[in-house]
Each structure stands twice: as structure tokens, then as C-alpha cells.
Amino acid sequence: MTPILPSEVDVLIVGAGPAGLMLALWFSRLGIVTRIVDKRTDKVFSGQADGFQARTLEILDSFGIGERVWKEANRMFEVSFWSPNPDGRIQRNSRAPNNVASLSRFTESVLHQGRMESFFLDGITASYPHPASPTHEIRVERMVIPTSLSIDEKKVDNDDAYPLTVTLQHLSEEEATPTQRLSNLSDGLFRSNLANDDVPSMIEQLNGRKNMREEVVRAKFVVGCDGAHSWTRKTLGKDFEMHGEMTDFIWGVLDIVPITDFPDIRNRCMVHSASSGSLMIIPRENKLVRLYIQLTEVSAGGGRVDRSGITPEAIFKAAQKIISPYKLEYHYCDWWTAYQIGQRVGDKFSKSDRVFLAGDAVHTHSPKAGQGMNVSMQDAYNLGWKIGLVCKKILHREILSTYELERKQIAKELIAFDHKFSKLFSGRPAKDVMDETGVSMEEFSTTFNMSHMFTSGIGVNYKPSALVAKPPEHRIVKSHLEVEADQIAAHGRAQSSLFLATNCTPGMRFPSFQVLAQSDARPWQLHRKMPSDGRFRLVVFSGNISNPTRQRLVNDLGAWLSTDVLSRYPLMALSPGSDPHTSTMKFKPDHYPSIIDVLLIHTAKRAEVEILRDLHEVYHPFDPKLGWDYDKVFADEESYHDGNGRAYEGYGVDPDEGALVIVRPDGYVGLVASVEKEGWEEASKWFQGVLRSI
């Protein structure tokens, strides 16, 4: 396909880092006309962010690219805490698991950002050809910067209008290459928060040039994923400034293949030395190890950092000092940088729900907790399907306001965590309990060990809105946004009955347990049946359908869903990413039967159930070319080879009660309701509040 670059697009994404690529991936799967531009000449090749939360891996897996990270990354299982003994010599104080086992089937892993960017690009390519986008493919356009953005406020409420106008400048290779970036090692501070914003000088340079390669693009939406110095944010004006403060702590980072007799070099380690500062060890893929090294001899006192003192040699010497008396040398260094610890967050994440900011463009913090890239990607993961389904006129446009509602809260939690953790880690260890200015090593390790829910990304719990039906008692204190969201749901908002599925919390991600496919006894993690393809899932926990009363109930539910629900919500052109885990599909249906995908999980004996004989067609939809779909019904039963998933137990559902759970396209729980008739009404209300019916 010839890459036609349209001058009218649904979405323009500024910046092709992790947040921008996550958005592009979503839009490629949904068949949205999108352009994505980046000022740099190429993607990242080494260093930069490297930590993947369990939740991020779940998300990448839902697009079919998680396995590649999971395979190549170094997985971290154990963390060791080192601190000075009474003589001042460092010793291992304790070990702890680096993750809590029950949170996710994934664990925290590290792999350099450039590798992950490759997987995103491959994942975008794999979306095409796309039935909803026959002539357009998303490709990252490098060496392109926006230089102006205007919003036609008169058009922002018009679904079909392109209210945004952006001027793009195409740079030459020379213009796009900052002078300091002659090689990775020549100035590791490139991309650091100690580096200056280079965009203004780029733009200034452009003013002098003769052959302007300028282009005007009209867009329905613009998303600024353009990092801490975000041009998009600055263009939106003063209201969008970030607030927060920098500290005096400066840290260096080295990616090396270490030669050392330090015994825990392949473990994650937190080392507090007596008086030389602290060190974090992150074992990486390919025998690399990342060292985060406190630079006690460089300070940001008075706000100005002397960058000339920050060299890889100085950083390495600081590391040797902290880890002494163990020896540390290296032959190969892959990357280095340094940064100043500080936390900032923006007040507003969007302008008129037409221009959005995501990732570092609205929140910055220090990298050591391995959160930054994850939270950035998850901002984009939250936003992508909302914009995409609004463009397709499937979702009420007002749902876009939930982006700021949901993600600003997470940014604030991140900043509070980083503030606390950085302070404890940069502080001098207390000599004894009487040493009040020192940091208690017990408090430090306890803080670390208590934070798994947060640092894994599994703890995210979004506020109530049309998308998140909490039970009434959770909504007593309402912010103005929630009130607004209430007004959207003019029909009266759906309410959850939490006790029906005690491990499915509205606003939190729907967890994954193993279930058995009714049709062929294959064990599946249920997440694998819920790929990121833009569909909502209605998970029917039916209980024992061998019981005639139960069977009649789920079939009545099926008939009702079929006539009163699924038919009201539009068909959807199938994305080739529908089963992202296989790439050899030769023969495909043309569309999904509905934007709502119904999955049934029963507790009958698998051998006593026949899908066609016992169940309403909503649970085995018929396609004239493919026959019946046998892939929607699952048993909660012991597998032949892989044990018992105990899914009902895991989800907290009583088989005698059953439950209905609505899961959003991003995997977060929207509603928990009864499988009996009163629950059907709640589900119906929920969908009415979110989806446009035909």
C-alpha cells in the first residue's frame, strides 16, 4: 500500500515514545485515521526506561506483543537490602520477593526502551490490512515537529468537524540531530531532565531557512505525548503548567556488564552506604546491569547543577565507593545518564476534550521506581480506546472527560509515592534508633515491600463515573467531574453489587484466572480471551447450567441480550488484531456481531454440557462462512495438564449466585450485577450511559 499521508485525520499524535506508540497501536487496531510525528531521527537504541510493571505486561499481552517482552526481558524475583553494619561496612540485611505472587501472572521485568518501541512498531504493522481502514496505514513520521496549533471552539461539539489545525515542519536530518547527540556515550545527559529543551532552538533555526517544508493538517483530536518539555503543553498556555518541585538530589545511571565480586549482582539490590550515598542495582537482559548511583559530590544547591562534573567516570567512581569493599569494574558500558530528583504534575490533562496530554507531558518524577514509562503507556492505554470509539460514533463523546478524572489521580499517587521513596532512598542511613536525622533501614524496606500493589500497577482503582459503576456508598463525596458524569447518565446510573464478585472491583482491572474451553478442554487465562480490540465484554458467571433452572435463566438472559441489547449497539469492522496471538489467519469474518462480546463461564461438569444443544445462540454466534463460534463458553474445572484455575473462587463469585461483570475495552471492571433479571437492567443502564445506540 502506498503510504498516503492524509491532511485530514481523526487523530494527530505528537511524539513517538512509549505513550505515543501505545496510542498509535490502539488506533491501528481500531482502524482510525491517525498520523504520529516525532522530532527525532530514530527510535531509542539503548538505555532510557527499562522497567515493566506486571500490569503493563498484561496490557502489552492484550495486543499480542507482551510475550516478546516477557521472553527477552530480565524478570526480577528477589530484592536484597544492603546497609552498613556497626563498623560502617555494607552487608545484606534482608531479602524479600520483588513481587507479590498473587497479583498477576506476570512479574516485574526489565528490557531497554528501544526494544519495546520495536515491538510496538511491529504490532502496528500487524494491524494491516484493516477492513475499516483500507487505504490508510499508521507509520511513524520522524524528523517532523508541529509549530502551531489552533482550536476552532465553535466546532468542538460537532462530531463530524475537524476543529484542530496544526502546522507541521519537516526537518532535515541535520536539523533534527541535536549537536550534543554525536554518540550515545558522548553526552548521556541528552534526554535527561538536566538537558535543556531543544525544540525552541529547532524552531528558531527553521525561521531562517529558505525551503520551508511545511504542511497543514486538520484533526479531530491531538494528543501531546511529547515528553517533559512538551511543546503541546506549552502551546496550550499557562493553565497547563506543571506544578511541583525539584530536590537537590542528583543521581547517575550506568548500564554496564559488571565485573564484580559483589554477591548479589544478579539480584535487585538497594544499597545504602554509611556516608557515600545510595545505589540501586537492577539486573538487566544480556548480562547488563543498571546501576542508579547517588552523586553526593554534585549538588543542585540553589537550583543550578554543574553539568560539567557529571561524567561516566565520575558516576562510576561514586558507585565503586558505595559498593566498597567489594570490587567493581567493567569492560562494556551500554549507556549512561544523570538526573535531578523532582516531581511535577499538570492541573489539566485536556483542552476542550479535543487536545490531550499524556505521559511525561503532564507528570514527571524520578525513574528509580520503574514507574515512568508504565504510567505513560497506561495514560495512553486509557485514552486510546475512548478517542477511537468516539471517532467511530460508538461511545458518547462525553466519556472523554473520564480520561482526566481517571489518570490525574494516578499521576498524583505516583508523585506522592516517588516523593516518599526517593527521600528514604537518598537519605543517609540512621546509625541507630537514636539517630533521628538518618533514615531507618527498617522503614525503608517496609515501605518498599508494602508498595507492590502500587508499583505493579495492579492497584489502580479509578473513580466512579459513567464507566465505573460503584455502589452508592462509594459515591457520597462527589467532585464536580463526577457530578458532570452523573448528568451524562441521564437515564439514571447503573449500580454495582460488589458482594456478587468480591475480587472484581469496579474501577480496578478485571483479573485473570484459568478456565477451560468448553469445546476442546484447552486451559486459557481468561485475559487471553479479552484482547484489546475495542470491544466491551459481558462476562456471564452462570453457575451450574446442568441445573435446569439455571440453564433456563442463562438462556432467557441470552434471548434478552440478543433482542434488547446486542442489536442496539453497532456491528464493528473486525480488526486483524482480534486474535493477536496468531498471525496466520487466512480466512476471516468481516465483522464482530456486536461491540459487546458475551463470554460464559459455568460451573457444570464440562462433559455434561453441549454448547449447541444446551445454550442460546448468543453464546455461540453463527457466521455463514465460519459456522458457530465455539470459543465463548468456558468451564471452571480441573484441566488435564495444568491444574485447576478455580476461577469462581478467584473472581469471588458464589456458583449458587452467579454474576454479570462488564469489562471495559481496557480491561477495567465497569459493573458487577446480578445474573438474575434485576442485574440485566443494571447492565442495560450501564451500556446506555456509555454507548450510543442505533
Added chain:
Amino acid sequence: MTPILPSEVDVLIVGAGPAGLMLALWFSRLGIVTRIVDKRTDKVFSGQADGFQARTLEILDSFGIGERVWKEANRMFEVSFWSPNPDGRIQRNSRAPNNVASLSRFTESVLHQGRMESFFLDGITASYPHPASPTHEIRVERMVIPTSLSIDEKKVDNDDAYPLTVTLQHLSEEEATPTQRLSNLSDGLFRSNLANDDVPSMIEQLNGRKNMREEVVRAKFVVGCDGAHSWTRKTLGKDFEMHGEMTDFIWGVLDIVPITDFPDIRNRCMVHSASSGSLMIIPRENKLVRLYIQLTEVSAGGGRVDRSGITPEAIFKAAQKIISPYKLEYHYCDWWTAYQIGQRVGDKFSKSDRVFLAGDAVHTHSPKAGQGMNVSMQDAYNLGWKIGLVCKKILHREILSTYELERKQIAKELIAFDHKFSKLFSGRPAKDVMDETGVSMEEFSTTFNMSHMFTSGIGVNYKPSALVAKPPEHRIVKSHLEVEADQIAAHGRAQSSLFLATNCTPGMRFPSFQVLAQSDARPWQLHRKMPSDGRFRLVVFSGNISNPTRQRLVNDLGAWLSTDVLSRYPLMALSPGSDPHTSTMKFKPDHYPSIIDVLLIHTAKRAEVEILRDLHEVYHPFDPKLGWDYDKVFADEESYHDGNGRAYEGYGVDPDEGALVIVRPDGYVGLVASVEKEGWEEASKWFQGVLRSI
């Protein structure tokens, strides 16, 4: 790299199907100068073989390509047996697991052959650049046929000679395309055993042409992987003819997306109808289903089959009749063929241990048991490292005779199994116990269920030889080849002590259990630490090394290995496939310290062991650029997230006794010996019998 096609090669492979590609993959990993030619214009795109045994998946995983099959294939978990009820209507008689759980971490899977060939080609490409092969890369040369082969018998015992001379003809696209192959569907019998050999007519055609594109290649070894009509085999003369017989049973095969109300269409099914013949259902990837259909209206009576009656329509009608009263239709057909059931095997698998035959070139049988492609690949897997290490002068050349010793036995077992199974499946089901000419349905399902050890490929148990040290009592009856092998081991052959590792049987594949990496607590399937890179593994089951006596013992063993064993066997240029599961290695050592890789598995508490402090350097080899290797020591302990591997229990090793196990480069157990001094001598003898020392 420019593809230079050398006219002197270590190995010439004839045929780029699964056997030829497996050999090419081995040689690419070992850096062997190899050419591989195939008469066809392209690889297979649909249909053909599709079944992957558990053992095949283990082997593919050892090259880093197993996960791709595992991910895309359809895995089969359950088999249903259908047969006529007293009224003659088919009904489900029983269900059974399709695999035995404890045999392997993989289960039988199906994916079409062409996809797998792609993975092989990618796996070969991933081997380069190769330090031992800086100017040569293996690439499949298509549209090339050999037309003459001569062996200079005077040179066959000379390590440095090229005793084989082969003439290759380069075909035009037209010459390489058989007329019948205009499209997959136009003649499904292309590649079937009902098709004629097309090579003689190709060669005849060549004689008339003007611009001969002929080339002469000299080789140390030639391997014929050129299928049932093998040109290589025919060229070797009468001694190499295959023996066996064809039956009158003709079966058709269809790959379709079925539209049916047959309830078990996504299960593997064995259907015997009352009088319309039998049907096997193999659910495939991408909603495809393969049907093996007995064609009762076509017969091979008198040896001649009327091919004109075999059309996809006729095959489909036969299927409809068998499955009636259930309805069966389809909209999409991916592939079809038909074949005549029969079994043949060759007497000789090699000529002068310089020309070898593998796969269908030496044994043919019917495809239904999903064995053919697997046994072919495993022939090549057995042969590849042997030829490769002989070329590198690491292995005694006499070891090559073990190829026929080991693989002919497997071919014979396969043929016996196929004979029995085909007869039971093609027979008319007995009406009752008095119906003696009918097949008992109980006998059929029992035979199927008893055959898992064989059909999974895990049951392979090679005969004693220099490579397989059985205890004396296993060697009472000796074939002449074993006697020959005995003579090779002039130093006296090593003997195994089976009771020390009761689940590690010399001649069978070393199983895989989960162990924990000492350095970072990561759980590993031990197979993942034994990639197919040409190295032998010495697995040291040390028991509890926190016990000072045990610790002294393993360190004495380490010192002895270091001075008396490892130093005697050559260094080896590192293959980039050394860790086939990551592809981002930027910085690598230049070589392995030895062809013998020492792995230590202990039962001490992991937290009480420090690798550098407690263990001899043989267990943590030092590299000046990479530092110490922390990846050789494992604990048999509960993991943080993935349970307890119970490896000692799995391998059948008593922690108080310990054991030494030698594992061959193909993963088969060579020796089980004591970890005490008497075992060291056995290990030393074993290596002397196999490896050339320096």
C-alpha cells in the same frame, strides 16, 4: 554478507523439507559450511504435515523456535471416540486426554508445515553472523537438483578430504514447476504417495536443453532428505531399496473451516461409522479442521488406484456420509489430498558414513498418527550434531555409525505402530463381541490410549553404544553394530549406575523440571539451560552443599574437572544461538570455555549459598570481559511465584547420594554415574569414548 556459494562444502543437504531444514539449522548454529538444495520453487504454503509431538516441541524450543509453534498451533487436549450404537447411528462412546500430563511440559499440537518451515528459515538466519563462519551463511537454494553423485572410497577415512562429488543442475522456474501444480486445489495429489516421482522426467527434460546451468560441488558429507521418491537413495543402488507393503486402504484429507452441528468438532475425534468407513477429526489453527476420511468407494485392489475418482467433492461426500446424521458443510477449503496406506523402511541409512538418508527417504507410513514429520525431523536432529562435531574434529568420526543404530530402530517401531493403528482404524467396527471380523472399539481406544509414550516421541530409547552407557545387564544381546561400537571404545566403556537417577535413563531424553537460579531466584525449566548449541552437559546433582563434606566433594570434583577433563577438550567458537531465547545480545564472549558445560543443581537452602564464596570456579567460569558466569548453579527449592519444581524427585535422585548425568548435545542421557570419585572415572571414560582430546 554477499552469499558466496562454495564449491567445497562440509555438507550438502538434498531437500529442504522438515528433515533438511532441521539439519541446516544445526549446521548454522555450529558454523558448518553447508549448502542445501531443493527441487521445488518454494516452501509449502498450506496443508501437508501438521502434527507436532511433545518431543518435537522440546527440540524446536532448544533452538529458540518452539515458542512460535507453541503460540500459533492448536493444542489438543482431549480425544473423543465415536462409534455406532445398536441402531447404527454414531454416538460418543468415551473421552480421554489426548496426552499424558507428566510426559513433557508440551502437548501435541497442530500447525501447517509451511508455517514451521518459515520458523526454521528464521532460525537459520538468526544464527548469523557466526564467529566460526564469518564469510558463509546457509541459505536454501531452490530449483536445484543433483544429477550425479560419486564417492571416492579411498578418501572416506581422511578427515580433511572431500570424498563426495555431486553435480547440481539449476532449473528454470518452468522446469521446476510440475504441470499438475497449477494451484493447491487443482490437484491435491501433488506430493501424495499416489503421485508419481517427477524427478526422472525433470532430469530427462534437462538433457534436451541448450544452456546447461550445471555446477560441480565437492562435499565431506551428503544427506538425502529428499522424500519418499528420494533421488539420493535411488542413486545409492539396490542395497538401499525400502521394504514393506502397501494396503488397499485409501484415505482422503481435507483442511476446511467446517459448518457443522457435530458437537465435538473442536476436539480430536476418532469416528467409526457402521458401514461408511472411518473419520479422524483434527482441529487446527485458525478455525480450520483437518478431516482424515476413509474412501470406501475407491480401492487399490491389485495395486492400481484409479486417481480420477479422487476429487475433493468425492472425499467430502464420504465425510458427510460417515458423520451423518450430523450435518457437515463448508465455505472455505484450504487444502486436500489422498493417500494409500502402507509402510516401508530401508535397510541401510548410510553409505560409508559419508552419505546419509533421513526422513521419508528411508521410511514411509501413513500420516494419521501425526508421526511422519516428527520422526523425520528427529532423524535429522540425531544426525546433525554428530556430522557437525565430526567436521569440527571434536567427535570421533566412528560415532557417525550410531545414526543408523539409533534411528533405524525408531523407524521400525513407527512402522509397527502405524501398521497396527491403521488396521484398527480402517476396519469395520464390530457389531458385538461375537462379530469376529469387525474391530473391537474397546481394543481401538485402548490401543490409542496406551500409545502416548510412543506418539509423544518421549518414549524413544536408544540402544547402547559409545554414546549411551547402559549398565552391563542391558547389553547382553549385542548386535554387530554394538560390538563395533564396543571396539571403538578401546579404553573400556563407561557404565551407568541407573539407581542414582531413576528417571534419567541412558538412551532416553533427559527430562525437564523447574529449578531456581542461585543468582536471582528465577525459576527455569532446566531444558532452557541446555540449548542445542553443540555442547555436552555434565549435570552435577550435588545434594546439600551447605554440608561441609558435600561442599568439599563438589569442589574437589570441580578441581578435577578443571584440570583433568575440561582442559582436554577443545574450546569452541560461540554460536549466537547460545541463548536462542533472546535476540538482543549486543556484547558477547568469543567462545565457550569448553565443549562440556557444567551445571550444578544443589539441595541446600538457596539463601545459605554464595556462588563465589562456596564453589569452585568451574561452577562460575570467569571471562575477562563478562566477569563471572552466574548462570550455572541452581537450587531445588520452592520459587516465589511458580511453586516447587521438586527436581531431585523428578529426576529420581536421592539428595544424600547425588549423581552425575552426562547429557548429549541432542538432550539424550549418555551416562548416569556417582558424584563420588568412582563416578568421575566413568564420566572420564565416557568422554574419552566420544570426544577427541587435545
